[in-house]
Amino acid sequence: MAHGVTQAWAGSFDGLLHKDLSSVNSRLAEDCRRFGKTLLLPFGSINPMLPDWEEDLRRCHEQFKMRGIRLHPNYHGYKLSEPFFEKLLRAASERNLLVQIVVSMEDRRTQPALFAVEPVDVLPLGKIVSVIPGLKLQLLNALLLVRGQPLLSTLAAGNVAVEIATLEGAGGVAALLKTVPSEKLLFGSYAPFFIFESAILKLKESALSKAQLEAITSANARRLLSDK
């Protein structure tokens, strides 16, 4: 396993724009099985703006045996304050699926002018998360954009974690751990869009204890996935 990675949670870029998400999720599950064996865990895309998204969710869980789903609210065109978003979170929680929300896919400054997508506003999450029992949530590509009190209050609202792919700043992980509990932090690379080494080197740049390293690189993820 390259760089010691023993499990990677994978989504599909096709999930951003395709409308036949069952086909996208089926291919993802098959690719993970064929190429990843025990390494790759598929996370299916769900778009609650599409009619009968509930069936896509059911298939992710029952047919493709997925442990979690991935949401792109900004590409799919909805706010987290929409009532159907809470309904989706409740439905995922009832199936014990881990929900990943992708805050951003690309630096806003380098996006094509004709296809500009603003990052997801996560502020409504705090209130929603606190009223859904058992919800497991992870923010992806969040840490360059969501910081300070909005980050802390979102993480504190429930079983919410965030990963380090877009974390920046010299000694960034150690600096973040001054305010964010280590059990809330996950290792994330955003490979293959980002160079994998970026994430792994961040664990070297900060002086971290063995316990912190263990928590960030595997223990938190294992717990988040298995929590019921």
Place this chain on the structure above:
Amino acid sequence: MIWDLHCHLAGVPGSTPDERMAQLVEFADRMGIDRLCVYMGMNWSHQPKPEDFRKQNDEVLQALSRWHHRAFGFVYVNPNFARESLDEINRCVADGPMVGVKLWVAAKAHVAELDPIIERAHELKAIIFQHTWWKSVGLLPGESTPLDIAALAKRHPHVPLICGHTGGDWERGIRAIRRHSNVSVDLAGFDPTAGVTEMAVRELGAERVLYGSDAAGRSFSSQLAKVLGADLPEAAKKLILGENLKRMLTPILRAKGIQL
């Protein structure tokens, strides 16, 4: 050997230049970085008046004072204050320890006001770093794109220039400066998107590509990864990580009698 072209005192923990410099060196040590180029002070302004850029340069001089064996300084100037900028280059480079000139967002790189600065820097063998970004959300009034530095390079074909951030939108930036062999690109200060260093080497040659971090705003890790994680021969990586910058700095270091 790793030499980091692009570091700042801003965004580093510490209340004094000395504290911040010590912190930067601590991170550099963890990452195996031998030398840091540092420019601009603890607080920045887009359009610094002479008293402001002098103060910022004083902070860098103070930061360097205990770390000349690990760090180099570039003098920060504003082309809209031509006389004062030349005086500052003389103070910090000709009569001081600095080895480069930093141009940020006060004036676009193509304007004629830059010419005396470029000429004086070149006389002193100082290397010239120009910030560039290509933003779909709009630029600051004096902010340059790589096209601006391309225009500058055309007027000064024998002066080595560095295109900061490779323009951020690197697929455009590399194309913009490709024809100008006196322009090198700085890999610092944008997301560690896969393929950037491979494209830069393919289009420009490894000799025109320089590692930099833009720490402390960026992590050393995300920017080092652009080189360490690139699908390139080790010889190319060595050039990018330090040998190119050392080659560019050698004339001024020799002129100043600095032994490496």
